[in-house]
Amino acid sequence: MVYVGLAEMRVKLVAGNWKMNGNLASSQALIKAILPPLSALNRARYAVCAPFPYLAAVGQALRGSSVALGAQDLSQFEDGAYTGGVSGAMLADCGCTHVIVGHSERRNVFGEGDAIVAQKYAQAVKHGLIPILCVGETLSERESGVTEAVVARQIDAVIQRCGIAALGRGVVAYEPVWAIGTGRTASPQQAQAVHAFIRGRVVAADRRLAETLLILYGGSVKAGNAAELFAMADVDGGLIGGASLVADEFVAICSAAQGAKETVKT
Ligand code: PGA
Numbered sequence: 001m002v003y004v005g006l007a008e009m010r011v012k013l014v015a016g017n018w019k020m021n022g023n024l025a026s027s028q029a030l031i032k033a034i035l036p037p038l039s040a041l042n043r044a045r046y047a048v049c050a051p052f053p054y055l056a057a058v059g060q061a062l063r064g065s066s067v068a069l070g071a072q073d074l075s076q077f078e079d080g081a082y083t084g085g086v087s088g089a090m091l092a093d094c095g096c097t098h099v100i101v102g103h104s105e106r107r108n109v110f111g112e113g114d115a116i117v118a119q120k121y122a123q124a125v126k127h128g129l130i131p132i133l134c135v136g137e138t139l140s141e142r143e144s145g146v147t148e149a150v151v152a153r154q155i156d157a158v159i160q161r162c163g164i165a166a167l168g169r170g171v172v173a174y175e176p177v178w179a180i181g182t183g184r185t186a187s188p189q190q191a192q193a194v195h196a197f198i199r200g201r202v203v204a205a206d207r208r209l210a211e212t213l214l215i216l217y218g219g220s221v222k223a224g225n226a227a228e229l230f231a232m233a234d235v236d237g238g239l240i241g242g243a244s245l246v247a248d249e250f251v252a253i254c255s256a257a258q259g260a261k262e263t264v265k266t
Contacts, residue, residue, distance in 0.1 A: 012044040012237040012257040016244025027054045031061040033247035044257040047098045059095035070098030076119035088127030099124050101131040104177045114157035122162045131170040139178035148197050168209040173239040179219025188228045191217045195234035223252035
């Protein structure tokens with residue numbers, strides 16, 4: 001099922017996830033390269049999620065622009081004796097407006113389960129940050145037919161802990177684990193099917209919220225496939241890893257988001 005009632009209210013968002021790449025100089029060079037072309041685009045929103053040590057410098061470079069600053073993770077705790085932790089309050093203090101929560105690399109490499117992800121989501125909302133909640137199945141989960149069950153479990157964990165209204169304060173990113181960094185993108189139809197499932201699941205709790213909720217797709221999005229993904233009715237933009245490190249690629253993907261809004265409307 002496709003929910004298009006309030007689809008036109010959904011302004012697309014493209015967020016770059018730089019992951020643990022680059023250095024201070026390359027981060028600044030990347031911002032310098034993408035800002036002029038992105039400033040000319042005004043029908044979608046953009047964000048870059050930089051590594052913690054570069055947030056302040058990247059935020060400085062973005063100042064006055066329409067590109068938002070995001071982090072890639074935050075602590076599930078408020079403050080105190082949590083060596084190495086970075087709190088939601090600290091991120092807000094550094095000028096972040098967005099933060100990725102529950103990326104599959106955090107879940108699978110760092111062992112963060114649904115409960116921790118939900119705690120992090122709560123911290124993000126508490127500190128006025130827009131959490132980008134990542135959900136998605138592994139290849140073996142897809143092959144064994146439990147994609148919807150996995151995604152439902154990941155979303156429900158957040159709804160149960162934080163409440164449905166809190167889900168409306170964030171953005172969901174569907175990122176099939178098998179498509180991340182592999183060059184193997186979900187087809188537009190595969191992405192649309194899961195996005196529609198996610199929206200349908202949220203409809204059951206709050207229809208209006210579901211219709212305005214942004215659901216991004218992530219996993220090997222490139223300049224060459226962005227437009228067809230973003231043209232799908234329930235795909236409201238993208239979370240971009242590798243391609244966000246290449247200025248021309250990222251700008252082309254952002255341009256595709258701007259064009260795709262028209263496609264959805266017609
Ligand atoms: P990718 O990563 O675009 O390199 O596949 C996406 C992500 O992990 O957010």
